[in-house]
Amino acid sequence: MRPALARLRFVAFLLGACLLALVFLGTPLRADKANVISSVHNLSASGPGSVTSQQPQVCIFCHTPHSSLVAEKPLWNHQLSIQSYSLYASSTLNASLLQPGQISKQCLSCHDGTVALGQTVANGLIPTQGTPRPSAVLGTDLRNDHPITFALVDDGQLVPSLLQSPPSTGDPAVLLQNNWIECVTCHDPHVPDRDPVVHKFLTRSNANGSICLACHDPSRPQPNRLNGWSQGAHRNSTNATPVGPGFGAYGTVAANACLNCHLPHGAPTGASARLLRGTEEAACSGCHSGGSLSPALRNLFAEFNKIYAHPVATLSGLHDAAENAAPLSANRHAECADCHNSHAASNTGGTTIPPGVQAALLGASGADGATGVMLLQPASKQYEICFKCHANSSNKPQAVSGYATYGRTARRVTDNTVADPYNTRIEFNSTFARHPVTQPRFKSSATIPSLRLSLLKLDGSVGRSLSSGTYLHCTDCHTNNAARDSGGPGPNGVHASTWPHLLERRYEQEVPPATPGSNSAGIAYVAGLNGTYALCYKCHDIDNSILQNRSFKEHDKHVRSENAPCSTCHDPHGIQGGSSTNNYNSINFDLAVVGASSSGILRFERTGSFSGRCYLRCHGQDHNPQNY
Amino acid sequence: MKRLSYIALVILAIVTLASTGWAQKAGVIGTHHDVGGNGCKSCHAPHNGSVATGGASQATGKILLWDRDFTTQTFGTYSSPTLNNATTEVGASAPTATDPRLYSFLCMSCHDGVTTPSVIGPTKDEAVGNPTNSFGLQNDHPVNMNYDPTQDSGLAAIASVTAAGLKLYGASNTVQCASCHNVHNDSISPFLRKSNAGSALCVACHT
Numbered sequence: 001m002r003p004a005l006a007r008l009r010f011v012a013f014l015l016g017a018c019l020l021a022l023v024f025l026g027t028p029l030r031a032d033k034a035n036v037i038s039s040v041h042n043l044s045a046s047g048p049g050s051v052t053s054q055q056p057q058v059c060i061f062c063h064t065p066h067s068s069l070v071a072e073k074p075l076w077n078h079q080l081s082i083q084s085y086s087l088y089a090s091s092t093l094n095a096s097l098l099q100p101g102q103i104s105k106q107c108l109s110c111h112d113g114t115v116a117l118g119q120t121v122a123n124g125l126i127p128t129q130g131t132p133r134p135s136a137v138l139g140t141d142l143r144n145d146h147p148i149t150f151a152l153v154d155d156g157q158l159v160p161s162l163l164q165s166p167p168s169t170g171d172p173a174v175l176l177q178n179n180w181i182e183c184v185t186c187h188d189p190h191v192p193d194r195d196p197v198v199h200k201f202l203t204r205s206n207a208n209g210s211i212c213l214a215c216h217d218p219s220r221p222q223p224n225r226l227n228g229w230s231q232g233a234h235r236n237s238t239n240a241t242p243v244g245p246g247f248g249a250y251g252t253v254a255a256n257a258c259l260n261c262h263l264p265h266g267a268p269t270g271a272s273a274r275l276l277r278g279t280e281e282a283a284c285s286g287c288h289s290g291g292s293l294s295p296a297l298r299n300l301f302a303e304f305n306k307i308y309a310h311p312v313a314t315l316s317g318l319h320d321a322a323e324n325a326a327p328l329s330a331n332r333h334a335e336c337a338d339c340h341n342s343h344a345a346s347n348t349g350g351t352t353i354p355p356g357v358q359a360a361l362l363g364a365s366g367a368d369g370a371t372g373v374m375l376l377q378p379a380s381k382q383y384e385i386c387f388k389c390h391a392n393s394s395n396k397p398q399a400v401s402g403y404a405t406y407g408r409t410a411r412r413v414t415d416n417t418v419a420d421p422y423n424t425r426i427e428f429n430s431t432f433a434r435h436p437v438t439q440p441r442f443k444s445s446a447t448i449p450s451l452r453l454s455l456l457k458l459d460g461s462v463g464r465s466l467s468s469g470t471y472l473h474c475t476d477c478h479t480n481n482a483a484r485d486s487g488g489p490g491p492n493g494v495h496a497s498t499w500p501h502l503l504e505r506r507y508e509q510e511v512p513p514a515t516p517g518s519n520s521a522g523i524a525y526v527a528g529l530n531g532t533y534a535l536c537y538k539c540h541d542i543d544n545s546i547l548q549n550r551s552f553k554e555h556d557k558h559v560r561s562e563n564a565p566c567s568t569c570h571d572p573h574g575i576q577g578g579s580s581t582n583n584y585n586s587i588n589f590d591l592a593v594v595g596a597s598s599s600g601i602l603r604f605e606r607t608g609s610f611s612g613r614c615y616l617r618c619h620g621q622d623h624n625p626q627n628y
Numbered sequence: 629m630k631r632l633s634y635i636a637l638v639i640l641a642i643v644t645l646a647s648t649g650w651a652q653k654a655g656v657i658g659t660h661h662d663v664g665g666n667g668c669k670s671c672h673a674p675h676n677g678s679v680a681t682g683g684a685s686q687a688t689g690k691i692l693l694w695d696r697d698f699t700t701q702t703f704g705t706y707s708s709p710t711l712n713n714a715t716t717e718v719g720a721s722a723p724t725a726t727d728p729r730l731y732s733f734l735c736m737s738c739h740d741g742v743t744t745p746s747v748i749g750p751t752k753d754e755a756v757g758n759p760t761n762s763f764g765l766q767n768d769h770p771v772n773m774n775y776d777p778t779q780d781s782g783l784a785a786i787a788s789v790t791a792a793g794l795k796l797y798g799a800s801n802t803v804q805c806a807s808c809h810n811v812h813n814d815s816i817s818p819f820l821r822k823s824n825a826g827s828a829l830c831v832a833c834h835t
Contacts, residue, residue, distance in 0.1 A: 037826060037827070037831070044826070044827075046826055056824070056825040056826065057824050057825070057826075057827050057830075058826055058827035058830075059827040059830045060827070063830075065768060065769035065808070066756045066767075066768045066769065067753075067756060067762055067767055067768065068767045068768070069767065070763040070766055070767040073707075073708035073709065073710070074708045074710055074711070075706070075708075075767070075768075075769060178709075
């Protein structure tokens with residue numbers, strides 16, 4: 001062969017090869033039906049799966065060259081099922097589901113388990129042996145399977161191209177059938193291994209939730225519960241997941257993605273809506289109970305064994321993802337999803353400056369701070385999440401008899417003058433006396449001489465600055481007694497605490513006497529970081545300022561000599577009703593402890609800087625009034 | 629090197645011809661296509677077209693010395709959302725002697741279950757084209773269909789189809805009954821050009 005001719009032929013060969021490669025690479029869905037021969041869909045004598053037969057032909061179980069079911073394409077040969085199916089339902093599903101579409105019914109002609117696997121139209125019954133994997137038999141109850149066969153309705157979370165005409169998914173490997181989602185949108189019955197990990201005839205790898213994300217779009221704007229996914233912990237965490245039931249197969253949290261929490265098929269009873277791995281907290285506990293992942297997560301669920309806890313583990317069946325409730329009133333509950341949005345929640349470290357939401361709370365809904373009745377999706381301030389239950393809710397726990405387990409009726413002087421005394425939102429919105437939760441600190445250090453420059457962590461080390469204009473988080477006081485943000489070994493957050501009121505630190509309140517105002521033992525003062533008022537000590541220097549009488553001149557006498565705890569005189573959230581004169585610096589007497597004076601008056605009056613008078617009876621002492 | 633290539637080419641040509649071109653016509657004797665023991669005369673007559681077998685037309689003999697009446701049925705065509713190649717009616721009118729359609733049309737002299745009911749009646753399984761009992765050709769693999777892999781990436785190259793022993797007819801490489809079936813040889817029943825064990829016949833085209 002002459003060199004020039006050889007070169008020409010070589011070039012022609014290369015061009016041909018490139019063309020061939022283009023044809024195959026450009027059309028991934030149609031490639032290689034011969035793959036079915038190596039798959040469990042090969043029910044012939046050569047089949048590798050658990051179901052085989054003596055039949056030498058492979059295609060025959062589904063297709064026939066002659067006398068196919070005329071209305072079924074392509075050349076359909078398997079006897080169809082006559083079942084009607086129970087369909088997926090969910091409070092967050094906007095679409096109306098129909099019975100499975102034509103092509104999905106073809107799949108179900110084997111996968112509903114009611115027609116013999118070898119029951120063909122043109123060839124009669126081909127006897128088969130063996131049984132399919134249980135997971136392959138969906139049955140006629142499709143309530144726990146991803147919905148198919150419905151006209152797409154926008155819910156603000158779908159890929160926009162699905163809503164165009166004609167609709168399409170965001171991924172050319174994930175195809176609609178007649179504009180609808182059918183089995184073959186996610187599965188290609190001819191190609192078992194496009195996903196080399198999960199297999200299952202997926203139309204492409206579903207690592208990182210790629211198939212799911214072809215339709216479900218986290219980039220759509222709020223309100224969109226998926227928004228924040230790309231920055232979220234469940235999308236990005238590299239923690240390894242174990243092999244076995246309860247976990248995705250891809251090996252890490254990030255690669256399992258949606259499958260960390262959702263199951264496209266076979267969700268357990270009670271969790272079928274939204275196809276979760278478990279009911280309510282059971283969907284989370286597999287990973288968040290410590291141990292299962294590598295490196296292991298903190299054991300969050302052990303928290304709920306503490307004596308004081310949000311009722312996550314004890315209440316069930318009350319939460320619904322569609323509740324959109326602000327506030328939660330009659331249907332009070334606290335499930336994981338009430339404070340956390342698993343799509344957006346992040347494990348990003350670092351200090352979140354209040355009032356912003358911490359990484360773990362990103363994407364959760366809230367109730368607004370101004371009215372308490374407007375749903376915010378998402379909440380941008382931590383207190384908005386708490387306000388769903390602890391602001392305008394008509395059924396707050398303080399108002400019910402169960403609160404007596406804390407040993408007192410939680411009432412203070414001004415509580416008798418307002419309509420909704422335990423509404424923390426109104427308390428924090430006080431113009432003259434409050435902890436700075438919804439509003440920044442407005443008092444100068446001169447008027448609060450005890451205030452530290454920065455708060456103290458559990459070990460006494462210096463934490464966040466408390467400088468003028470800063471805020472507090474609800475979780476600065478109400479959080480795990482061993483929260484890692486405070487330097488402790490445990491998880492953050494107000495899941496549970498060993499201290500009453502889910503407080504982070506010790507905060508002694510006295511046992512009320514039989515009659516308010518009469519003698520009682522009070523609390524013997526213990527100083528320091530872990531002392532009787534450790535929570536207050538976190539920000540207020542009790543020993544070097546308060547007990548040195550730098551503000552109220554009788555502090556030392558009250559606290560150390562008369563055993564009066566902070567809470568007997570101060571109302572920690574803020575003053576609802578009342579006045580600057582009567583409730584300056586959050587003075588608002590505890591009515592379980594403090595009674596009226598011998599003149600029948602129960603009142604504090606501010607007369608000037610660090611001076612005033614009290615009318616009251618407390619620990620058997622009559623102030624009628626007592627000036628300072 | 630050059631000589632070696634030529635030798636390989638010649639061997640390939642011989643193998644190809646042997647497997648497809650030189651049909652073993654003697655293989656029809658004793659099969660279902662040896663109708664009533666008439667051998668070749670089951671379908672062909674040296675003279676007089678279908679009149680030779682009691683039919684009505686001298687003209688049928690103009691095509692492959694055909695001795696059966698031509699079907700007058702209209703069979704309809706298979707259609708599917710995923711069918712990308714053009715498929716046209718097999719029946720309704722007689723083809724010319726050069727129309728590749730005849731490689732399906734002639735089969736319908738018996739397999740329509742109408743034209744020669746004494747051989748295949750309308751309710752027989754073999755009457756695959758019967759318009760009344762078997763939806764004509766609407767529920768059968770498309771025939772009289774162009775085979776163009778550029779229209780459907782799931783199809784094998786034409787060269788590999790013919791190399792596998794299947795036949796495509798005419799300038800448009802059409803699929804006809806005779807693409808899969810060799811009417812003259814039932815050694816691979818039912819008259820297949822290639823064993824379908826492991827669905828090898830199907831995947832010769834459907835890769």
